[in-house]
Amino acid sequence: MAQTRRGHLKMYLGYAAGVGKTYKMLEEALELKHQGMDVVVGYVEPHGRKDTIAKVVGLELVPRRKVQYKTATFEELDTDAILQRHPQVCIVDEFAHTNVPGSERTKRWQDVQILLDAGIDVLTTMNVQHLEGLNDQIWQITGVRVRETVPDWVVKDADEVIMTDLTPRALLNRLERGVVYAPDKARRAMENFFQESNLVALREMALLQTAHEVEVRQSTQDEVEDVLRNLKPGALALTPQAASQKERILIHVTPAPASAALIRRGRRVADYLHADCFAVYVESEEDSKRAPTPEFEALEKHLSFARNLHIETRVLQGKDAAKVLVDFARQQGVTQIFVMRTHENGWPHIFGRDLLRQIVHLARDMQVTIVAERGRSAKL
Amino acid sequence: MAKLTEQRPDPNQLLRQVQAEEQEQRGSKLKIFLGYSEGVGKSFRMLDEGRRRRERGEDVVVGAVQPKVPDEINSLLQSLEVISCKTIAGVPVMDLSSIVARHPQVCLVDGLAYDNPPGSAHATRWQDVQELLAAGISVIASVNLQFIEERRDQVEKITGKHVTATVPLSFLKAADEIELVDAPPELCMVRAAQGTKPGSVLATRQQHLSELREIALVLAADVVDHQLEAYMRSHGIEQLWGAQERILVYITPQASSSKMIESGRRNAERFHGELFVAYLDQPGITAKDQAALHSNLSLARAAGAQVVTLDGDDPVDAILEFAKARGVTQIFVGQTSDRGWRDRLFGTTVDDLVRVAQGMDVRIFPK
Numbered sequence: 001m002a003q004t005r006r007g008h009l010k011m012y013l014g015y016a017a018g019v020g021k022t023y024k025m026l027e028e029a030l031e032l033k034h035q036g037m038d039v040v041v042g043y044v045e046p047h048g049r050k051d052t053i054a055k056v057v058g059l060e061l062v063p064r065r066k067v068q069y070k071t072a073t074f075e076e077l078d079t080d081a082i083l084q085r086h087p088q089v090c091i092v093d094e095f096a097h098t099n100v101p102g103s104e105r106t107k108r109w110q111d112v113q114i115l116l117d118a119g120i121d122v123l124t125t126m127n128v129q130h131l132e133g134l135n136d137q138i139w140q141i142t143g144v145r146v147r148e149t150v151p152d153w154v155v156k157d158a159d160e161v162i163m164t165d166l167t168p169r170a171l172l173n174r175l176e177r178g179v180v181y182a183p184d185k186a187r188r189a190m191e192n193f194f195q196e197s198n199l200v201a202l203r204e205m206a207l208l209q210t211a212h213e214v215e216v217r218q219s220t221q222d223e224v225e226d227v228l229r230n231l232k233p234g235a236l237a238l239t240p241q242a243a244s245q246k247e248r249i250l251i252h253v254t255p256a257p258a259s260a261a262l263i264r265r266g267r268r269v270a271d272y273l274h275a276d277c278f279a280v281y282v283e284s285e286e287d288s289k290r291a292p293t294p295e296f297e298a299l300e301k302h303l304s305f306a307r308n309l310h311i312e313t314r315v316l317q318g319k320d321a322a323k324v325l326v327d328f329a330r331q332q333g334v335t336q337i338f339v340m341r342t343h344e345n346g347w348p349h350i351f352g353r354d355l356l357r358q359i360v361h362l363a364r365d366m367q368v369t370i371v372a373e374r375g376r377s378a379k380l
Numbered sequence: 381m382a383k384l385t386e387q388r389p390d391p392n393q394l395l396r397q398v399q400a401e402e403q404e405q406r407g408s409k410l411k412i413f414l415g416y417s418e419g420v421g422k423s424f425r426m427l428d429e430g431r432r433r434r435e436r437g438e439d440v441v442v443g444a445v446q447p448k449v450p451d452e453i454n455s456l457l458q459s460l461e462v463i464s465c466k467t468i469a470g471v472p473v474m475d476l477s478s479i480v481a482r483h484p485q486v487c488l489v490d491g492l493a494y495d496n497p498p499g500s501a502h503a504t505r506w507q508d509v510q511e512l513l514a515a516g517i518s519v520i521a522s523v524n525l526q527f528i529e530e531r532r533d534q535v536e537k538i539t540g541k542h543v544t545a546t547v548p549l550s551f552l553k554a555a556d557e558i559e560l561v562d563a564p565p566e567l568c569m570v571r572a573a574q575g576t577k578p579g580s581v582l583a584t585r586q587q588h589l590s591e592l593r594e595i596a597l598v599l600a601a602d603v604v605d606h607q608l609e610a611y612m613r614s615h616g617i618e619q620l621w622g623a624q625e626r627i628l629v630y631i632t633p634q635a636s637s638s639k640m641i642e643s644g645r646r647n648a649e650r651f652h653g654e655l656f657v658a659y660l661d662q663p664g665i666t667a668k669d670q671a672a673l674h675s676n677l678s679l680a681r682a683a684g685a686q687v688v689t690l691d692g693d694d695p696v697d698a699i700l701e702f703a704k705a706r707g708v709t710q711i712f713v714g715q716t717s718d719r720g721w722r723d724r725l726f727g728t729t730v731d732d733l734v735r736v737a738q739g740m741d742v743r744i745f746p747k
Contacts, residue, residue: 272650
């Protein structure tokens, strides 16, 4: 049987509800239909917006799946029905959406992967604040801890990311005119997330993220060629020569809660530097013999979080954590070690600063990046 | 962590504020649609905004249109009042006096980058726009990346096309709002199909468009960042965070500064961020150190960094004060330990810096 071509994923990226992502996406859907493509709507959330509703008219809708959860009925993307219908192009709004419990897949983006695997092209929408890698920065700026996140690699895998821009003032006007939300919700929104300074900052992030996505897609080809040129026949990918071509980032994971932010930061820097990235925990021998503790569970959670972000993880053993870590880093051709600056309080001293000092002392042939937790700025 | 301060703004800041207030009083606003290439649809977006404003009761006229327009734009133009350009010596020139006499609330100007023929009121069309703004008429305009003076060479290297009439970046930065019109390159290619040479290779064109897109996105982000800063300053907020990465490389005569500067450059480039290279002004520095410093500073300038001289007795305080004020996200420092009296490794600048640098990364470079 012939192998199906993976579907193309095109994402309309915005920075807030109401900037016009869905509208732009539908505009393109109509254009594709006009060109003779077989286009269906898998899911569109019109939010009662007139312009958006008008655009859906004339497109075939695949009925949504109704899900009963507790006392309410929810509507979700019906992935199976779309697979059966098998259009060329499917419209799936709100990429970062979390499915109602009991759905086959937790996240809508995972449903989209299924459609792509089946060779269906997908147009989708997302706001920049849903990117996992920006989670801490978004919190720092807006005070909102976004829960519905999408791993950065999923967006990186999209074939194209298009920025949907609108000036914050125009967006605020739309809110005031009641185009985006009902009046009550609009007022609450403007007092919180939709403050002008937040919007300006989010918009800048969306622009820079899109620029990054564009740049990554240009350089992939160049880099493949570079690597091919530099690889000697029969050489392993990890030879010092190859390693010197490429940065390699090692993230030191501990059970401390701050590890999540460290993993996000390391991943993000690795993405921007086009670097390899892996995460390591050093466990002492006593640790390995002990029964599972809350700390152990926290650690497992961090390591699995790292793997979800496509970071290879490793657990090493040894008494001297700093030495084990740095030796391993050296052996792996690591160029940069990421460690968390732990709080003076809350985390045992001995595990914090002294370890940090030792790592810096030992890793004299590589860079050590000490990531401080991002504090929350005062309300603007 | 940003705190409100009672401090007096500096004179430049005050001036900018006064200018902003004057413009506020005039009531006229400038909005610019920026596109990365022909065919992204900025004219449509601009005219469509004009149409919607008109529907909402604003008095809108079109002051300039492109010489050749596709059907969809033509039909939009049908619904709008157009004050045609005059053609002088074969060049379309906005009919300023008619527009000012008509005095609409909003004037749409499709295409900002035109040089007016000699004898016109202003040498360029963007200066015409300034006159409209001064007369209290708001302007919505469109411009293509290739016509931004400061990006012209960069774009020309990609496209091989030379343009003569340009608009200065400062004009964009002074606009009240700029909006980026992004579109998939292939859509843009279809729309601009008539304009392409028959022999042009599709893949090359796509690569070009992608490069132009990146430049336009970064340019828009830059303008937005400028606005964010202005917003924060006008609200008296001491900047402590930013939406973009800002890298501060702290150099000393001892550290392997050239590697750090090179790394800083690469990081800033990849993040589309800002790069600062700072050093502490130390009296009594040896001639050898002075020479090393000089060569590193020229490296820094060549890398596009802003060179910063820090004053004070304590490097940590000086670095931190600057980093906070400028919203630095990453500080690059070298390991300072020399064998000998400084062998209290990590007990000096670096140690202190790590301890006090909140909300920033500190990257320590090997000697």
